[in-house]
Amino acid sequence: MAKPYASELARLQETLRWSASTDIESLKNAVKTAGLSPLSAIGSGGSLTAANVLAALHQSFTGKPGLVQTPLEAANANLDVSVSQWLLSAGGSNVDINAAAVSLIEREHRQVAVMCGRPGSPITEICERHPFVDLLLFPPPAGKDGFLATNSLVGFSALLARAYTSVFDPIASWEDVASTVEPFADSSSGRVESWRDAAEVLWGRSTTVVLYGPSTKIGAVDLESKFTEAALGVVQLADYRNFAHGRHHWLAKRGQETAVLAFITDEDRAIAERTLALIPTEIPIAKLEISGQGPAVLLGSLLAALHVTGWAGLARAIDPGQPGVPDFGRKLYHLNFPSKGRKKASEVRAKSANAAIERKTGESIRRLEERKTLSHWQDALATFVGQLQSTTFGGVILDYDGTVVDTRHRFHPARPEIVAELEKIARSDATLAIATGRGVSVRKDLRAVLPEEFWSRVFIGYYNGAMIGTLSDDSVPDGTDEVCPELKDLAEAFATSDELAGSAKQTNRRYQITLEPRQFMAENRLWDIVHQLILRTGCREAIVTRSSHSVDIIASGVSKTNVINQIQERLPGRQILTIGDRGRWPGNDYDLLNAPMGLSVDEVSVDPMTCWNLAEPGQRGVAVTRNYLEALEAVDGGLRFRKGTFR
Template identity: 35%
Template sequence: MGKPFEKELYKIEDTFQWAINQDISELKSELLYNKLIPLFIVGSGGSLSACQYAAILFQQYGVMAKAVTPLELFYSKNALRNSNILFISASGKNTDILFAYKTAINLEPNRIYSLCMRRNSPLAKLATEISISRHYEFDIPSGKDGFLATNSLISFFSIIYNIFKPTSDSGSLAITDKESFSGLGDFLKKVSPNHTFNILYAGLGYPVAVDIESKLVEAALADVIISDYRNFGHGRHHWFAKRKANSAIIAIVTPEEELIAQKTLSLLPSDIPTLVIRTGYDNSFASIDLLVKSFYFINALGKLQGIDPGRPGVPDYGSKLYNLRYSSLFKEKANFHDIEQIAILRKVKVPSIDELTDAEKTFWKGAYKNFKDTLKNTDFGAIIFDYDGTLCSSSSRYTGINDDVTKGLIKILAKGLVIGIATGRGQSVRNDLHNKIPVKYHSNVIIGYYNCADIGTLNNARLPGKKGTKNVLLEDVFELIKNYSFQEEICPELKPNQVTVEIKNKKNWQKVRSIIIDLVLSKNYLGIQILESSHSIDIIDQASTCKLNILSYCKKIARKNKKAQDCLCIGDKGQWPGNDYQLLSSPYSLSVDEVSSLSEMCWNLVPPGIKDTKATLYYLSYLTFNKNGAAITLP
């Protein structure tokens, strides 16, 4: 099993050059989008070293990040709902990473990312089944690693480095042989298979210390103790007082640790064999340089002991342990149906159902049942949708609704129901629907443009009105935002009855969002409301604009069609200041994402991890049609 470790080292430089030149623009944009959300980074075995490297760089970027194993993630489950998760896996198929991924889906974190060095893996398949995932896969040219992670690890480190690399970084990989280590030959002469290696590190040396520990133990080359330079001073030094004869030191040093490393080593007995693995890089490339050097140390130590680290031999029980299918051992007992539980958690906004009292559980179970029964027992003559984030995903914003959504809408229209679209957009929505919905149904499609300030049927070519009535308040808001000195490039636009603000660089959205809200609220405009969609802020005058305005139009057409008068409303931003919170304040309202805290309206009843258009299609799959319109009977 495995490949010769030394042959794996021959490929490292090519692997680095390949990895550093991969297009990671989308990956970078996604991962750096929101600093305010904590991040768990999950990996097993050698990949855990890459997780530690990523955690350090995210922390330097300002994100609360933590590297964990799959089992550690399971025990962190109460923290996942308000977090992002990044999975790092070379193959995307081992039992542990798949168990952790499924655990994450069921706990519905904010977002799940995955990074894999193999295409079409089981991990990729899982990612395609949910809406909150973003999977990034590469086809590493070096192929599968041997027993120890080598080229896959270089790839992960290089891609992670590239995500955070400032323009001033110009590091180039220097392939290092044993002559590059000061005193490596003498060090190897002083150690034996019975030595315990004490690895000292700090900062960017930490992921390398983790990887050395992993490789020394996995290849059965040595006992290992790792510690940062100062924690070592809190008692761990006593190891040498009792076991110095069979102990050695490996000090990992970047320019930032040079002085503390020198001072620490100078205080220790000089006869302890010591190897310093040093880098001259003072930026995040230091970890890659140190990692490569550590590989050559591992290779040399393996030769000394007659063990090839790339194929040390695996006993039968080792393979059984690696492939142990243990997920059934961690199934939780619950008094709630899975969808019921996640639906209630979305409402009460706590990480675990156990945080609710018995009385609260009883209340919410009853509210859940009553809401579903109300939907089941009501006939709807019209279904009203939000557009962005509900009918049209953010990735399809410029191409419009996809084929599956189009088919779903046409099926509803073919049954004689009315469809309403309540959107913050204008002409682009009309153009999209006009091109995709057959003309014979256009009179039954009602569009509320600019958050329903302008409402009419799809066959009304005069809408949306391009000029609209002059609104002095909104003109003042527009000038206020346009003339404010933002540090980021923003795109304010004065539309009929609303001001829309977008940003060029979406990773800075949260910062700009806060400034816009504070700026507008500081003026105390009477009747001005700030709403958020999935990609922008809309500022409206409530005197003329409200998404609920569309209901009366839809009811009128439904009555004309001799259908039921009730309207089912579906949107994605049901929690204020989301731009659907008014639309979803009706008793017949479903969300594909955020919900209000009120028990009698705006529930999200889709399975964990499903959002956006996939959630909309899920709802539509449970519509049942009758002579009065349609009912929705959800499981």
């Protein structure tokens, strides 16, 4: 950990160049998902500053709240599962962030993302056990930080700023931001030298009041963190207006030991100058000018804080990169995170059952007990599980995106462990079928992974069941982009819509129109526009469903139940197991999972009779599909769940 602070500052420019050139597609996709909801950003120590950066960017670019929490706060907060949870950790090894990660994963928030700088760390291993987590690995070129977060913090902050800018402001040029910020990272630049000269007045006083505006809060937050962690002095924070609400009184009573550092930008210059003009003349004031706008100012204030920390260390004979850690400090760092103790086997089983019920009801077990409805749901769950356990399945029908392949990697072939389970079904007495909103791409992907000997025995329902054929059949789907008469007027209305112009990609098939956002677009926005146009055209022959990546408009009579019906015609009197991820209306698996034996790997309907998600807490998606399929064993006449599954 001993690393001279000056050597870390010397690599800031390298870190900024890396953050401007490294591949951030995974980060952009995760940011796009986060943009659909409020966000909680979680970090400890220096990563708490990064959490502040993330929350500020999220709020600024999406207009949705961004909350900053420590791991202890996050693990004990009662937030709706729709809130995106992001955990930031450069090293990924401290007990607090790892415990918070486990807690949040088990609560199954709609998005859990982990941004980490070290592959193979404990937190990345946790993520690998829960594949639905967005694991965002970005090892900075400067390697591990010293005692204080420096290059990892700048790297994470710049990557996040670049991702949010790319997703939510595609017209903006990141090159412009980078060119504005780069001189702030150079200790020998004129701007940084001017900051150093201004800061000289601070070192004769033990306490520094840091004043800031909305765009420079990050620099202020990081100064407080670093001055405290390296014992460089006492820092008090206030924005220019909150300073007027009593905090100014510190200067009246403790002025002789206090100096003021003021971050000043073009947007807050007027209030800054009026505020500073009223401070008693005997109080030293250091004015740090930060040029630029938006992310450039945010990053500029952070870089200014890093430089000021270094100058404070020189003035006070403390190297912030290696200040020396006392023995009690090491012991404090390694204290165990507060836990609720080990659970008995019966408690683990009850936890899984409770998770299934909470997914189904959207209510906590405690609330259900208070309302005296818990026993109803427990009985419904027991009945459903009992039916699963006692049934021999003649066929298994699976959704594809989000069920067989991860939606984030939906244009990649299915993973080998899933392919092995599909082969097991195809080799058994049961019939394997896929019901998907996609077209010929699924046929190509499945042919790439399944042996040809099985192709004639695997059925695929393309375009949400509009066309059905075997995997060996080249004539299905037919690939035409001429929509059926029922959807023709609607397809034309979408194509000429001012509301959709440039914001959504339209793909026409005979019985289906698919709309996919080109850039970020809230799901509800696209959904509302589609319904508005349907009402405007007076179309009564369309059904609208959502998949994990698009809105599908399908002709009346088209449904994934068509696939169920065709398989049942082949297997009269036999039971069919259906598995999908979007079982809640208007998800495109609602009809598929409304069958008597519907299992979800994610969203569920409110029907107590079917469409349950029986995954272990903290799992969803393809990992759950694998667990379901692994629990099936071949028997005469089809497949059965092994005894004890789901118990």
